Amino acid sequence: MLRTTPFHARTGPLCQAQNWRRWAGYVAASSYELTHEREYHAIRSTAALIDVSPLYKYSVRGPDAGRLLNRVITRDVDKCAVNQVMYTPWCDEEGKVIDDGTLSRLGQETFRLTAAEPNLRWLHDNALGLNVTIDDVTDSIAALALQGPNSREILKHASDAELDELRFFRLTSARVQDVPVTISRTGYTGDLGYEVWVDAERAVSLWDLIMAAGESYGVTPAGMLALDISRIEAGLLLNQVDYIPANKALLETRKSSPFELGLGWTVALGKDQFVGRAALIEEQRRGPAWHLRGLEIEWESLEEIYAEFGLPPELPTIAWRTSVPVYSNSKQIGYATSGAWSPTLKRYIALAHLRAQHAEPGTELAMEVTAEHQRKSALAKVVTTPFFDPQRKRA
Amino acid sequence: MAAGRYDAIVIGGGHNGLVAAAYLARAGKKVLVLERRHLVGGAAVTEEVYPGFKYSVCSYVVSLLRPEIIRELDLSAHGLDLLPLESTVTPLPNGDYLARWADHDQTRRELYRHSPRDAEAYDEFGKLMYHLAFAVKPILSMVPPDPASLSPGDLRSLLKLTNHFRGLGDEKLYSLIKLMTMSSADYLDEWFETEALKATMSASGVIGTFLGPRSPGTAYVLLHHYMGEIDGAFRAWGFAKGGTGSVSEAIASAARGFGAEIRTEASVARVIIENGRAAGVAMESGDEIRANVVVSGIDPRRTFLGLIEPDELPSEFVRAIRRFRIRGSSGKVNLALDALPNLACLPGTGPHLRGAVSISPSIEYLERAYDDAKYGSFSRHPYMDIVIPSMIDPDMAPSGKHVMSIFVQYAPYELNGGWNDARHEEFGDAVIDTLSEYMPNLKDIILHRQVLTPWDMERDFGLTEGNIFHGELSLHQLFFMRPAAPWADYHTPIRDFYQCGSGTHPGGGISGASGRLAALTMLEDM
Numbered sequence: 001m002l003r004t005t006p007f008h009a010r011t012g013p014l015c016q017a018q019n020w021r022r023w024a025g026y027v028a029a030s031s032y033e034l035t036h037e038r039e040y041h042a043i044r045s046t047a048a049l050i051d052v053s054p055l056y057k058y059s060v061r062g063p064d065a066g067r068l069l070n071r072v073i074t075r076d077v078d079k080c081a082v083n084q085v086m087y088t089p090w091c092d093e094e095g096k097v098i099d100d101g102t103l104s105r106l107g108q109e110t111f112r113l114t115a116a117e118p119n120l121r122w123l124h125d126n127a128l129g130l131n132v133t134i135d136d137v138t139d140s141i142a143a144l145a146l147q148g149p150n151s152r153e154i155l156k157h158a159s160d161a162e163l164d165e166l167r168f169f170r171l172t173s174a175r176v177q178d179v180p181v182t183i184s185r186t187g188y189t190g191d192l193g194y195e196v197w198v199d200a201e202r203a204v205s206l207w208d209l210i211m212a213a214g215e216s217y218g219v220t221p222a223g224m225l226a227l228d229i230s231r232i233e234a235g236l237l238l239n240q241v242d243y244i245p246a247n248k249a250l251l252e253t254r255k256s257s258p259f260e261l262g263l264g265w266t267v268a269l270g271k272d273q274f275v276g277r278a279a280l281i282e283e284q285r286r287g288p289a290w291h292l293r294g295l296e297i298e299w300e301s302l303e304e305i306y307a308e309f310g311l312p313p314e315l316p317t318i319a320w321r322t323s324v325p326v327y328s329n330s331k332q333i334g335y336a337t338s339g340a341w342s343p344t345l346k347r348y349i350a351l352a353h354l355r356a357q358h359a360e361p362g363t364e365l366a367m368e369v370t371a372e373h374q375r376k377s378a379l380a381k382v383v384t385t386p387f388f389d390p391q392r393k394r395a
Numbered sequence: 396m397a398a399g400r401y402d403a404i405v406i407g408g409g410h411n412g413l414v415a416a417a418y419l420a421r422a423g424k425k426v427l428v429l430e431r432r433h434l435v436g437g438a439a440v441t442e443e444v445y446p447g448f449k450y451s452v453c454s455y456v457v458s459l460l461r462p463e464i465i466r467e468l469d470l471s472a473h474g475l476d477l478l479p480l481e482s483t484v485t486p487l488p489n490g491d492y493l494a495r496w497a498d499h500d501q502t503r504r505e506l507y508r509h510s511p512r513d514a515e516a517y518d519e520f521g522k523l524m525y526h527l528a529f530a531v532k533p534i535l536s537m538v539p540p541d542p543a544s545l546s547p548g549d550l551r552s553l554l555k556l557t558n559h560f561r562g563l564g565d566e567k568l569y570s571l572i573k574l575m576t577m578s579s580a581d582y583l584d585e586w587f588e589t590e591a592l593k594a595t596m597s598a599s600g601v602i603g604t605f606l607g608p609r610s611p612g613t614a615y616v617l618l619h620h621y622m623g624e625i626d627g628a629f630r631a632w633g634f635a636k637g638g639t640g641s642v643s644e645a646i647a648s649a650a651r652g653f654g655a656e657i658r659t660e661a662s663v664a665r666v667i668i669e670n671g672r673a674a675g676v677a678m679e680s681g682d683e684i685r686a687n688v689v690v691s692g693i694d695p696r697r698t699f700l701g702l703i704e705p706d707e708l709p710s711e712f713v714r715a716i717r718r719f720r721i722r723g724s725s726g727k728v729n730l731a732l733d734a735l736p737n738l739a740c741l742p743g744t745g746p747h748l749r750g751a752v753s754i755s756p757s758i759e760y761l762e763r764a765y766d767d768a769k770y771g772s773f774s775r776h777p778y779m780d781i782v783i784p785s786m787i788d789p790d791m792a793p794s795g796k797h798v799m800s801i802f803v804q805y806a807p808y809e810l811n812g813g814w815n816d817a818r819h820e821e822f823g824d825a826v827i828d829t830l831s832e833y834m835p836n837l838k839d840i841i842l843h844r845q846v847l848t849p850w851d852m853e854r855d856f857g858l859t860e861g862n863i864f865h866g867e868l869s870l871h872q873l874f875f876m877r878p879a880a881p882w883a884d885y886h887t888p889i890r891d892f893y894q895c896g897s898g899t900h901p902g903g904g905i906s907g908a909s910g911r912l913a914a915l916t917m918l919e920d921m
Contacts, residue, residue, distance in 0.1 A: 002500060025500035118503070121515035136511055247519060250526070
């Protein structure tokens with residue numbers, strides 16, 4: 001009884017691989033084709049169409065909508081202009097991250113917040129005494145991410161939006177033929193790309209129109225496997241994978257602050273009271289104990305490890321999501337949470353939580369690698385994220 | 396006796412008695428179990444009351460059976476097979492239902508249909524209960540220390556306990572205190588708004604007690620039921636293949652494997668006491684059987700007021716046992732069915748029939764059911780917890796036919812005017828009439844019905860006042876107070892005489908913990 005998204009009439013028959021996974025109670029295609037490779041390359045070289053409808057979406061509106069959101073999220077809502085989008089985490093009282101998502105300001109008093117986990121109760125609890133209406137619009141709004149170098153041309157073709165004017169993290173209302181949509185220049189791939197938001201009832205028409213407009217631009221439906229590699233390349237975090245939401249963590253040590261996740265830039269300590277502010281001020285003073293950083297696993301070191309068994313380096317064919325120990329001089333100083341071979345960068349990359357004193361970019365560490373059933377350590381260098389940041393993303 | 400003297404005699408072949416026997420025999424002791432009935436198991440029995448249909452007559456689900464017992468007695472090798480009972484469906488008077496399924500996404504979606512807030516609160520509540528159950532769990536495997544005692548053993552144990560609770564952290568400690576003092580209705584009100592959800596959850600806080608969901612102290616029992624674990628997963632309810640009798644059979648088989656002797660249709664009249672020490676038992680048949688130690692697995696009332704001459708016990712202790720609350724509050728109806736019941740809210744067959752059906756539409760419904768009992772009647776519209784064992788294990792009934800187990804609350808032992816055959820049937824009718832409102836075809840498919848009132852449970856299964864837990868699981872009767880301080884460590888005022896039934900810590904449910912802890916205590920002394 002898992003739900004299918006409003007695009008299922010199209011995505012279902014397209015999914016040759018019959019390879020589905022769960023996403024927030026919905027089924028989502030892992031890959032449409034038998035392997036995800038071409039879908040990944042569409043993201044980086046042409047354009048990929050990704051059904052992102054399962055994202056939790058909340059409509060927040062009313063005279064106090066801005067106040068509520070300022071109370072909840074770490075960024076300053078007052079600095080979010082109408083038609084602007086902000087990426088933001090939000091925290092509990094201890095300043096530990098509960099979730100992250102994007103906040104779209106659709107009007108002076110109208111916002112839409114996306115989330116990886118259910119947050120309706122959290123929003124309601126914080127709205128006590130405020131004149132604001134909060135609705136869960138997860139099921140009623142469908143969303144397609146069109147990502148890749150050709151995405152702008154395709155959407156220009158398909159819609160009446162002035163996309164040359166639309167800057168990174170801005171949005172606009174538009175029509176795709178007769179289908180009213182909102183187009184935001186956002187995405188989870190770190191590439192040039194857009195997300196198109198549509199009433200669930202018009203979802204299938206939108207799919208058809210974009211696919212038709214994109215045909216000569218190589219538009220390719222892409223699943224979660226391709227998306228996962230590109231989001232790691234972009235250094236974008238995944239809730240429940242790269243961090244454990246504070247309200248679900250069974251242990252204190254599993255929780256992370258925005259500073260520890262490399263999201264310090266999203267914390268507007270200057271604004272008035274918000275959930276977690278006092279704890280975050282204290283943490284900023286003290287300095288975070290952990291840093292989430294990129295790791296580049298060194299090829300020569302991998303070659304050496306595998307050569308011992310008479311093998312060339314065996315690389316992960318899909319992104320992995322397990323906790324992998326990271327060492328400094330044989331002492332564990334952190335753990336990687338996601339990793340992948342980047343087909344674009346030709347590098348083995350990972351996202352890792354590192355103790356602050358070992359997190360300086362350039363630091364030489366080692367990550368556990370299992371080669372031929374044996375645990376080995378491959379040299380890995382600390383780098384800043386994103387690993388991949390093409391100019392076209394913002395251009 | 397040709398066999399000569401036994402090291403230990405176990406009175407009562409219920410699951411705790413069998414567990415105690417198994418552990419004693421495993422340590423090389425010569426053990427004899429004496430069971431009054433023709434089969435072992437006590438309240439955990441499977442009986443073919445109606446030809447071809449097997450009823451788990453009293454106890455019907457397993458969740459608290461201690462994993463260490465399963466491991467240490469190797470119960471799977473002796474035939475124990477626990478099958479999952481995955482869902483709970485609560486039919487509502489308006490024709491809708493509330494379901495909780497094995498799958499998290501499916502449950503969330505279903506709760507969301509009733510209340511988006513509750514769907515989210517449910518996960519956080521589950522997390523808190525997980526923490527608290529994890530915190531309280533070690534106590535289940537611990538011999539209760541006496542807080543009034545200054546003996547090094549008790550003090551050590553108390554200190555360990557204090558440190559354990561300190562380690563919980565403030566937030567959880569406060570939650571635990573709330574849980575120990577509030578009513579389950581009030582406690583759940585702090586979390587949820589859906590009536591059926593609150594009612595179905597609070598029902599587990601009142602099962603086996605003569606209390607309503609609004610009675611203070613019932614919140615703690617919620618936690619007691621959260622502690623059920625199978626394969627280490629908290630809160631998993633299971634059904635034993637072959638019915639609950641197969642749990643007892645597996646333990647008995649393990650005990651025999653270690654050399655224990657088990658006699659059925661062997662009714663003990665009294666414990667022989669010589670010079671203040673237990674020396675054996677006198678049988679109803681007139682025989683006497685001697686042993687170094689004797690342990691009773693039957694409830695505290697029957698043990699101390701039935702098997703022991705009153706002048707052998709300190710009068711204070713006798714008073715405490717008399718005061719021990721053991722009021723029966725529940726009944727049981729078992730049905731043989733010609734076909735599957737049809738739920739009006741979820742017609743046809745489906746996975747919901749493999750899980751529990753709970754008749755608990757609202758807190759008010761439960762509290763009103765309790766009101767009836769408070770004033771001496773059985774509930775006209777009782778709370779019911781229903782499972783169809785033949786849906787999980789087809790061997791429980793002939794092909795195409797089914798058995799249904801209905802746990803019913805409330806049915807007071809002290810019924811106005813007393814229980815008699817007519818009231819017995821009236822009680823059965825109230826159950827079937829109420830259930831028929833939710834299962835319209837029920838009356839047409841009943842082939843046989845077995846009705847057990849608290850009075851029947853006392854007569855047939857030796858449960859004093861029909862209390863299924865050998866004494867209520869209310870806070871003042873738990874841990875070092877069970878059954879009476881300072882005799883909560885399985886010893887009794889009589890030397891070489893021990894207790895190992897559900898009337899001792901941690902009590903209640905097919906946990907076997909009392910039997911195991913008693914045996915370990917005895918072995919230390921022997």
